[in-house]
Amino acid sequence: MGLVATETSPPRLRRPPLAGQGAVRRKKIRSRRTGRSVGFLFILPALLFIFVFMLYPLVSSGYMSLTEYNFVYDDDPTFVGLDNYVSAFEDPQFVTSLTNTFVFGFFFFIILIVASLSIALFLFQKIRFNSFYRSAVFVPLVVPLSLAGLVFLWILQPNYGLLNYLLGDVFNLPFLVQPWLSQSDTAMGSIIALSLWATIGFETILFLAGLQSIDPDTLEAAELDGARGFKKIFYILLPNLRETYILTATWGILHALKVFVEPMVMTDGGPGTSTLVLYQQVYLTAFTYFDMGYASAMGYILGLIILVLIVLNFLFLRKAGDKNA
């Protein structure tokens, strides 16, 4: 570092703003001085954490997915090739959990995108109390999901829960009163409802950011041409959100397929296996049955499904965008 001082001590003078050559030379000095490895040293501590608790587990579980390893009975993993992957698709429990995940994901995803886009369009209007409405929609984001699950559990409780009380006693619609979590369909619906409650705020933020980044001149020109109300929405706002769709759909897919806390807290996968999702099935296989090799294989299948859907979504929306452009 002593070298540094001699190199940099003379030019204390202010540099003229347009000294192109000087800037280049300066840069060279800087990069030689700091060296190529200093940047790496700054990243190293964070990298250690990410390596030990993310990259290493990712590789390790990839290997384990090719082995038979019961944590309780086996001393060491036994290599079995792709057996786990093959037997997964012959395992009715796995197939059920995969189907449930897709059923959940389908309804969750569609409602999520439509609802958050609509809410964002409402919040995009300049009206009074806008910031109150925004707070109300965004606030579930910061509520711990498992605790929100407990609150929903309480609300849906058949005898002293809020929902049945409102339906039966306040609105006088007794035929709508249900034992929400003990019937397959309504249990799945309840889980979707909690997920939506927790996620819509996040997606709305993304859609709002997209709307706000639309060029104000475009908007103004459209309004001068008489684009109002629905016309403005369908011809100006929605077509200009192309990049936002890629983003919101990606996060939507991630949220949909990673659903876990909601059924864990609210239904334990029940009644029967009607709300058992894939993430939960991986978790239970690993930590209730301790069948770690098989669990890793199912986890990898889940990861691959997510990856494929995200890539397909990206390619599909980008292509659709090119056609429009």
Place this chain on the structure above:
Amino acid sequence: MVRGSIFSRLWIHGVLLLLAIVFLAPLVYILLNSFKSADEIFQVPQSFLPKEWTLENYAAVAESRFAEYFANTFIITIVSVTLVVVLSSLAGYGFAKLPFRGANILLLAIVGTLTVPLVILLVPMFLLENELGLLNTNLGLILPNVAVALPFAILIMRATFMAIPHEIEESATMDGAGVFARWWRIMLPMARNGIVLVTIITSYNVWGEYTLAKTLAIDPPAMPLSVGLTLLKGEVWQYGVLAAVIVLATLPPIIVFIAFQRHIVAGIAQGAVKG
């Protein structure tokens, strides 16, 4: 921007108000129930407002196991957030201002981890922590929480440092400050916005984290709130206390959110785009 008629405005207000009620109802419901006595909670038909406001549920919190869960959550959150802020400010600066060979590939790998479902990593994490004796300890939750929070935090800090003009740093170089001194004295204070954002977002994520805790803290005394409270869902007798704890556990994040809303919302939008 839109100058609609009074009718269309009323219509918008109506829809938004209904939405606000739906989104806020669960929180208001649990808040009101936390002030009800046990009898009133199970009363049929119920009343929305407590007939007699009582603080007995809150008084009971201190004596229950909840206090232990609270302490765990608190320690885990404070230490994890501190580590994430320090490590992501270092790494973000490295990526933004100190280019080195392979930096782009590393960054890509870090971004890639954002799409990996945590469940894939749980088995090796569990085996590793079992080997090291970290299961059922606060440290055993802090370390993976930091790792999981880091990628997003690094992206935010990288974007923050990139936005700081080169000239500012170069004038410090002229003064002969070393690279570490420049980071500490010049760059960190200028990256305050990014640091605040990382602090807040990481706090939320760690405070409510469920999956890691469910896997790595199996004994009740080691559990944080997010998992410990769910053990009680079958036990009817403590519902009022449960409501009080849920209120205490959700109030701090909500207050912080309301105070920093604009900042947080802008940051989420920015971070999600970059991610």
